[in-house]
Amino acid sequence: MMKKKSDILWPLGFGAVFLIIWQLYGFHRLLDLKPFQLPVPSEIIMTIFKNLEKVSGDCLLTVTGAIAGMAIGSAIGFAVAVTATLFPKWGYGGLTVISAFNAIPIVALSPIMNRWFSTGMGQKIGVVTVVTMAAMAINAYRGLNDLKPFSLDLMSSYAADKRTVFFRLRLPSCLPSVFTALKINITSAMIAAIVSEYFAASTSGLGFGIKDSLRKAEMAMGWSYITVSAIVGIILYLIIQAVERRAIKWHASQK
Amino acid sequence: MNNTPEITIKNVSMVYNDKGRDVTALSNVSLEIQKGEFISLLGPSGCGKTTLLRIIADLLQPTSGTVEVCGKSPREVRLEKKYGIVFQSPVLYDWRTVRKNICLPLELMKIDKAEQNNRVDALLEMIGLEKFQNHYPNQLSGGMQQRVGIARALAIQPEILLMDEPFSALDEFTREKLNEDLLRIWRKTNKTVIFVTHSIAESVFLSDRVCVLSPHPGRLSAVVDIDLPRPRTKEMRESPEFFNLVTKIRNSFEGV
Ligand SMILES: Nc1ncnc2c1ncn2[C@@H]1O[C@H](COP(=O)(O)OP(=O)(O)OP(=O)(O)O)[C@@H](O)[C@H]1O
Ligand SMILES: [Mg+2]
Numbered sequence: 096m097m098k099k100k101s102d103i104l105w106p107l108g109f110g111a112v113f114l115i116i117w118q119l120y121g122f123h124r125l126l127d128l129k130p131f132q133l134p135v136p137s138e139i140i141m142t143i144f145k146n147l148e149k150v151s152g153d154c155l156l157t158v159t160g161a162i163a164g165m166a167i168g169s170a171i172g173f174a175v176a177v178t179a180t181l182f183p184k185w186g187y188g189g190l191t192v193i194s195a196f197n198a199i200p201i202v203a204l205s206p207i208m209n210r211w212f213s214t215g216m217g218q219k220i221g222v223v224t225v226v227t228m229a230a231m232a233i234n235a236y237r238g239l240n241d242l243k244p245f246s247l248d249l250m251s252s253y254a255a256d257k258r259t260v261f262f263r264l265r266l267p268s269c270l271p272s273v274f275t276a277l278k279i280n281i282t283s284a285m286i287a288a289i290v291s292e293y294f295a296a297s298t299s300g301l302g303f304g305i306k307d308s309l310r311k312a313e314m315a316m317g318w319s320y321i322t323v324s325a326i327v328g329i330i331l332y333l334i335i336q337a338v339e340r341r342a343i344k345w346h347a348s349q350k
Numbered sequence: 351m352n353n354t355p356e357i358t359i360k361n362v363s364m365v366y367n368d369k370g371r372d373v374t375a376l377s378n379v380s381l382e383i384q385k386g387e388f389i390s391l392l393g394p395s396g397c398g399k400t401t402l403l404r405i406i407a408d409l410l411q412p413t414s415g416t417v418e419v420c421g422k423s424p425r426e427v428r429l430e431k432k433y434g435i436v437f438q439s440p441v442l443y444d445w446r447t448v449r450k451n452i453c454l455p456l457e458l459m460k461i462d463k464a465e466q467n468n469r470v471d472a473l474l475e476m477i478g479l480e481k482f483q484n485h486y487p488n489q490l491s492g493g494m495q496q497r498v499g500i501a502r503a504l505a506i507q508p509e510i511l512l513m514d515e516p517f518s519a520l521d522e523f524t525r526e527k528l529n530e531d532l533l534r535i536w537r538k539t540n541k542t543v544i545f546v547t548h549s550i551a552e553s554v555f556l557s558d559r560v561c562v563l564s565p566h567p568g569r570l571s572a573v574v575d576i577d578l579p580r581p582r583t584k585e586m587r588e589s590p591e592f593f594n595l596v597t598k599i600r601n602s603f604e605g606v
Contacts, residue, residue: 245441248409252508253458254429263454268443345445345486 116305117202142315149170154323155290157301158331160216164223165284169277171224172231180239180265181257183316190232197229198291201287207295215297221235227280234276271346277348281335285328352361352434354415357406359511360417364568372569381416381561381570386531386540390553390560392599398568399546400438403445403512406544407433419510427510431459434508436516438546440495442487448498449474449483455506467585476531493520495606497528511536511543518548526584529555533582552593555582562602572602 116122118135126133134142143150179186201222208221244262250260270306292302301324308317340349364376375398383389391399398549406411406417408424412425419427425435450471456466474480477497487495496519517525532545533556536543547553553560564571576595578586586592 243441243444245437245439246443248404248437249435249441251409252407252428252431252433252435253455256430256459259458263458264443267443272447343445345488347444349487 110136131314133310134318138315143319143323146316148154148318150319150323152303153299153304153320154297154327156216157219157285157292157324160219160300161223161281161284161288161292162331164288165219165280167220167226168224168227169231169280172233172276173235173273175232176235176239177229177267178234181261190236193229193232196225199225200235201226202289202294205291208291209294210297211344213300215292215295215299219288219291219300222285223284224289225282230279230283231273231276234279235269235273236270239265242268256275270343271348274335274343276330277335278339282328285324285331289324351409353384354454356385356387356420357383357385357544358382358400358416358418359406360410360416360418362405363418364398364405364410364529365413376412377567379568379570381573381579383542383544386534388556388558389545390555390557391544391546391549391563392560393552393563393568394548394565394603396568397431397565399444401517401568402512402563403435403514403544403546406510407435407512419517429534431506432509433581434511436496436503436511436513436572438518440487440492442495442498444487446487448479449596451487451498452505454502455502459480459506460534469505469507470501471536477501477528493524496520497524500599502527507539507541509541511541514546515541515548518544518551523537525552529581531586532556533571533580537581550596550599551587551592554592554599557586560598560599572599574599574602586602 100185103135114136118137120130120135122165123130123133130137172193175186175189177186178192204222204225208218208225212218212221220350246264246268247260253301255263288300289302289305292300293306295303297303301320305317308314308320341347359379359381362379363374364375366373366375379402391402401410405412405423406419406424406430418423426509435542446454449470452470453466456469461469468546470483471480474483477500479494479497482494487498490498496516500513500516503536505515517528522530529552532543545553545556554576560574560576561570562572563569564572574595578589578591578595
């Protein structure tokens with residue numbers, strides 16, 4: 096219990112000190128920056144509230160794209176992992192192809208998707224889908240196949256069929272890996288959505304907001320978008336972690 | 351008494367291929383086991399005890415030789431779900447509570463709910479884990495997990511119980527208590543038990559016959575009849591007959 100408390104207090108304290116130094120122009124002195132180059136926290140927060148409607152609208156758009164893309168990408172990745180498990184002959188090839196997708200940089204992917212989809216949302220979802228498929232496919236495949244020693248033997252001794260083995264053994268034992276993938280994916284989904292907006296034809300979303308404000312040298316506005324992106328990313332991650340806590344409370348990692 | 355053996359092991363050899371190198375785990379093992387017999391496989395680490403047990407259970411195909419169980423192949427007997435196996439590690443499913451782990455084979459065999467609950471309650475009491483029935487395996491000690499594994503094997507009331515060092519992770523007290531519990535259950539049901547152990551005293555206390563295996567290559571070097579009367583009691587562990595048998599078995603090990 097004591098350890099738990101200090102686990103939270105230390106990062107919190109560190110964050111607070113970081114913000115105070117920033118607010119008192121500590122970093123400006125250190126890096127020789129002008130106040131307009133790096134707005135202080137209080138100014139950023141005021142800017143967010145002044146432009147709340149616009150910022151939250153853009154935020155909603157980006158988050159929608161990120162979550163939709165992540166849902167589709169994770170579902171495809173999971174389906175590939177299941178296929179590879181049940182039909183190793185073809186499935187393994189699919190797994191390899193999807194892993195190769197993982198190597199395509201987002202900056203290359205976005206312009207391609209731009210030409211495929213007419214709407215900004217379609218393009219965003221397309222990019223996020225591709226980016227999130229691999230992590231889910233690889234992790235879920237590992238979870239479905241790295242079983243505890245003898246656990247398959249136990250099923251054989253009950254003369255269990257493939258279907259029973261899948262639902263009673265493979266599926267539950269892959270849950271921890273699925274959550275690992277979801278936690279990786281929620282972060283990369285937000286990054287992918289934001290970066291894809293840099294290249295999009297449309298003029299909305301957090302990514303466009305950051306690019307446009309910085310181009311117009313509206314530093315406080317740019318930093319507001321950055322701040323909101325970071326906070327939303329953290330909140331989404333924490334939500335997944337909370338669901339994980341409930342879903343796999345039996346797992347050693349959740350003690 | 352009917353003298354056709356329930357399990358006939360004939361010239362069974364097992365050669366593993368370990369990265370291109372052949373490892374002979376079992377060499378020409380032959381053994382007949384009667385219905386209702388309590389047999390121990392005793393031997394040092396690596397002499398092929400687990401290998402032999404897995405071959406009987408149809409989890410492994412021998413390189414040569416045959417196993418017959420009630421005139422059938424081990425595969426047929428496995429598909430009839432007549433084996434109860436306690437593995438060398440507990441092999442509990444982490445996402446199931448103690449209760450649900452014991453229940454797993456009963457669910458798979460679609461035994462009715464009330465009967466499931468009766469059996470699980472009785473087994474929980476036997477292994478002394480009623481208070482932990484809603485705990486997850488990760489919340490239990492190694493010895494407690496092993497006891498759950500034993501209860502799960504007994505739940506299906508198998509014709510043939512195969513136990514691979516089920517008590518080696520337990521302390522002396524629990525071990526002796528479970529030895530007696532096991533004998534009580536065995537006497538009531540009169541099922542065939544093949545019991546793997548490292549402990550000479552344990553094998554003498556439990557068995558009708560002790561099969562001594564020697565390593566490199568694994569082979570059957572002696573079969574010792576244990577003619578201690580049944581039911582076996584705690585006091586028997588102190589008797590001269592008991593010590594004589596322990597000594598006899600110890601002397602039968604070849605070059606260990
Ligand atoms: N899958 C395998 N591949 C290669 N060699 C194996 C394999 N399984 C067992 N062996 C070898 O076969 C021999 C017998 O192994 P086995 O597990 O049957 O021994 P054991 O008597 O059960 O030992 P222990 O008491 O330590 O459990 C050992 O020398 C081991 O190295
Ligand atoms: Mg063994």
